[in-house]
Amino acid sequence: MTRFGYDERSAALLVFPVLAVLLVVAAFPIIYSFWVSLHDIVLTRPLRRPFVGFDNYLRIFDDARFWTAVARTTVYTLVCVAVTTFLAVLVALLLNEVFPGQRLLSALLLVPWATPSVVNGLMWKWIYDPTYGLLNGLLVQVGLLERYRVWLGDPDITLLLIANAAIWKQMPLAALLMIVTMKAIPEDLYRAARVDGANIWQRFVHVTLPALRPGLMLVLVYETMISIRHFDLFLIMTQGGPGDASFTLSWLIYVETFRSLRFGTGAAMSYVLAITTFALSWAVIRFLGKRI
Amino acid sequence: MTSPAKSFSRRTAAAGAASAAMMLGAGPAALAQPAGAVNFIGWSAAVDQVRAQISAFQAATGIAVNYENFPWAQYRTALVTRLVANAPIDCSWISDAWLPEFAEAGWLADISDVSALTRYNAETTAYCTQSMVYKAKQYGLAYYGDHMSFMVNTDMLARAGITTPPTTWEEVVEQSLRMKQQGVAEFPLLLSLAADTWLIEFVSALNFSFGGRFVDDAGNAVMADANRGAVRAARFLREAIHTHRILSPGAVETGEINGLRAFGSGAHAFAIVPTYRIRALNDPAQSSAAGKIRLALMPKGGPSGTHETCGWIRFWGMTPGAKADRARRERTLRFIEFFGGRDTAGNYSMQKLLLTDMGLPSCAVPLAQDPEVVQFWQRWAGGGAVVAEQAGLARKKDVISPWFGEWVETSNQAWQNVCLGRAEPEAAMRAAGAKWTELKRAFR
Numbered sequence: 035m036t037r038f039g040y041d042e043r044s045a046a047l048l049v050f051p052v053l054a055v056l057l058v059v060a061a062f063p064i065i066y067s068f069w070v071s072l073h074d075i076v077l078t079r080p081l082r083r084p085f086v087g088f089d090n091y092l093r094i095f096d097d098a099r100f101w102t103a104v105a106r107t108t109v110y111t112l113v114c115v116a117v118t119t120f121l122a123v124l125v126a127l128l129l130n131e132v133f134p135g136q137r138l139l140s141a142l143l144l145v146p147w148a149t150p151s152v153v154n155g156l157m158w159k160w161i162y163d164p165t166y167g168l169l170n171g172l173l174v175q176v177g178l179l180e181r182y183r184v185w186l187g188d189p190d191i192t193l194l195l196i197a198n199a200a201i202w203k204q205m206p207l208a209a210l211l212m213i214v215t216m217k218a219i220p221e222d223l224y225r226a227a228r229v230d231g232a233n234i235w236q237r238f239v240h241v242t243l244p245a246l247r248p249g250l251m252l253v254l255v256y257e258t259m260i261s262i263r264h265f266d267l268f269l270i271m272t273q274g275g276p277g278d279a280s281f282t283l284s285w286l287i288y289v290e291t292f293r294s295l296r297f298g299t300g301a302a303m304s305y306v307l308a309i310t311t312f313a314l315s316w317a318v319i320r321f322l323g324k325r326i
Numbered sequence: 327m328t329s330p331a332k333s334f335s336r337r338t339a340a341a342g343a344a345s346a347a348m349m350l351g352a353g354p355a356a357l358a359q360p361a362g363a364v365n366f367i368g369w370s371a372a373v374d375q376v377r378a379q380i381s382a383f384q385a386a387t388g389i390a391v392n393y394e395n396f397p398w399a400q401y402r403t404a405l406v407t408r409l410v411a412n413a414p415i416d417c418s419w420i421s422d423a424w425l426p427e428f429a430e431a432g433w434l435a436d437i438s439d440v441s442a443l444t445r446y447n448a449e450t451t452a453y454c455t456q457s458m459v460y461k462a463k464q465y466g467l468a469y470y471g472d473h474m475s476f477m478v479n480t481d482m483l484a485r486a487g488i489t490t491p492p493t494t495w496e497e498v499v500e501q502s503l504r505m506k507q508q509g510v511a512e513f514p515l516l517l518s519l520a521a522d523t524w525l526i527e528f529v530s531a532l533n534f535s536f537g538g539r540f541v542d543d544a545g546n547a548v549m550a551d552a553n554r555g556a557v558r559a560a561r562f563l564r565e566a567i568h569t570h571r572i573l574s575p576g577a578v579e580t581g582e583i584n585g586l587r588a589f590g591s592g593a594h595a596f597a598i599v600p601t602y603r604i605r606a607l608n609d610p611a612q613s614s615a616a617g618k619i620r621l622a623l624m625p626k627g628g629p630s631g632t633h634e635t636c637g638w639i640r641f642w643g644m645t646p647g648a649k650a651d652r653a654r655r656e657r658t659l660r661f662i663e664f665f666g667g668r669d670t671a672g673n674y675s676m677q678k679l680l681l682t683d684m685g686l687p688s689c690a691v692p693l694a695q696d697p698e699v700v701q702f703w704q705r706w707a708g709g710g711a712v713v714a715e716q717a718g719l720a721r722k723k724d725v726i727s728p729w730f731g732e733w734v735e736t737s738n739q740a741w742q743n744v745c746l747g748r749a750e751p752e753a754a755m756r757a758a759g760a761k762w763t764e765l766k767r768a769f770r
């Protein structure tokens with residue numbers, strides 16, 4: 035039996051402040067926000083905040099805006115995760131080879147990742163600008179466009195354009211994780227495959243890809259968690275518009291909480307988003323984890 | 327023997343715990359502002375002018391001022407969270423759009439019983455005073471009062487051989503098409519229709535000019551009524567973008583600032599712009615179209631059209647916390663009078679400074695005769711006659727209500743969907759009207 039002696043007591047004493055801080059800044063807000071989600075709290079009506087149980091959750095499931103936001107978030111997340119992962123694998127394959135300038139290219143790859151999110155959003159907003167944007171200028175000059183086009187004002191492509199800005203920023207980190215995983219693949223496996231007559235595609239499918247699973251799992255979980263909760267780009271580039279074309283779940287939560295000041299339903303939506311994120315991550319880990 | 331490590335750990339832990347307890351216990355007191363100061367919050371506008379006036383106020387009264395400001399886009403949320411948390415705020419800038427919800431929430435103190443401030447009503451335009459009144463109580467003194475103006479680029483009109491600015495929206499379409507045909511402008515009309523805080527002012531101006539209302543005098547939604555103008559205004563927007571192509575589809579992502587820049591670049595002939603922007607638009611240092619921008623009355627639209635426009639005011643409001651404490655109340659009232667009324671020398675110094683430096687129109691009637699003010703309008707707008715006439719035709723937003731903040735999100739989406747061609751004007755206005763009715767019912 036472990037004796038709770040002087041060392042243990044000292045350790046407990048030293049750990050206590052950190053634990054207390056964590057309880058105050060992490061555990062308390064989580065529990066409190068759940069408590070808030072069970073009340074009908076509208077900040078502009080401070081004198082009434084009735085307890086409504088799970089009514090807020092039922093109300094949001096009954097709200098057409100919520101399901102529109104879920105659909106948009108799903109599309110956005112699928113595009114972001116799929117394209118980011120695909121490009122990350124391609125870039126990792128390239129940078130895993132030895133060629134002149136490989137180190138410089140590896141360093142340059144990190145520039146988008148190191149760019150602050152706000153700067154990234156503003157940069158892409160300017161690129162897409164309908165009057166002086168770089169994209170319009172480029173496409174008109176090469177003859178692919180006859181006249182300047184309104185990019186972010188086109189509801190059919192707004193979400194994809196925002197996803198493009200997100201992928202530009204997120205892909206480098208994913209590629210870096212893939213490169214690290216690739217470096218860990220024993221060279222012997224490739225030599226053995228070559229001896230067996232495997233061509234480059236077969237070596238990729240049968241050696242590289244199976245060995246990439248740990249990295250893939252990490253990238254898929256991380257990118258899913260990031261994309262599903264993306265907010266900054268929507269705030270800077272479209273504010274949920276045009277119309278409701280980029281009204282994703284995180285934007286809806288922002289509008290509900292900080293514009294309509296409905297903290298009760300806002301907190302309930304946040305819980306739905308958090309639980310969904312956890313569930314998706316858990317599913318990816320379960321699915322890919324079995325195969326590692 | 328006591329080891330140094332043991333001694334250090336215990337003492338440090340004890341000292342740390344004591345310090346933490348002191349900080350937690352002292353809390354607000356430790357963070358409190360200097361005693362005897364006025365705590366004022368505004369948005370990040372006219373910051374230099376406010377600071378200059380604060381210095382003058384401190385020199386004249388000896389009362390210190392703690393001034394904090396936030397960007398306009400985050401201001402309402404920042405202010406609300408501080409008010410909910412009972413932050414020690416004495417005075418803040420308030421938009422007329424928030425008055426009912428702030429008053430209902432108990433975050434604003436009425437000043438109807440303060441004769442030192444209400445005496446200024448006799449020198450304030452009626453529209454401004456009415457905009458600070460809710461349920462027969464007045465909640466502040468005006469910071470500035472402005473309205474949406476119809477502005478024209480006279481140079482572009484001249485190039486198209488047009489001698490008289492349009493007086494109806496039909497003429498706007500006609501003249502715009504002429505300019506398009508002559509290659510003077512691709513999109514002669516400019517409207518900033520991004521879903522931001524300005525959108526309701528732009529569409530209200532358009533709605534009023536079509537003789538429309540969003541709600542009737544009883545506060546019931548009439549925006550979906552095809553004969554009340556809102557539907558006609560929405561139809562005009564859709565046709566301007568998709569049929570006549572005189573308004574860029576990019577209008578839905580053009581915010582007020584970007585619209586100002588675009589109009590100042592000389593690429594558009596007609597625009598609806600807040601009047602106070604006339605100074606920037608005719609300033610060669612800020613605008614390529616400087617000297618060519620002139621004001622015209624808001625065009626009339628449809629059979630029941632008028633030259634009416636949307637007006638708004640921002641005002642200096644006092645918190646109930648400040649009103650409840652005698653010393654704070656005295657300081658805050660002096661502060662509000664110095665900024666929203668006359669200073670200790672008897673001049674409307676702040677209002678004049680805001681106009682001459684920033685172009686922000688004043689609600690103070692006596693200032694209209696001030697030679698510097700007359701000179702200001704002459705220099706930047708070619709005279710003050712149109713400004714005065716349009717100001718007289720300005721209407722307060724009829725949607726100002728305790729649920730305005732929630733409703734406007736739906737309204738913004740409805741107008742944008744019309745512009746995008748994703749919703750019929752009638753259907754979009756019905757959706758906005760239904761939301762209004764739902765919120766109004768829920769508020770009871």
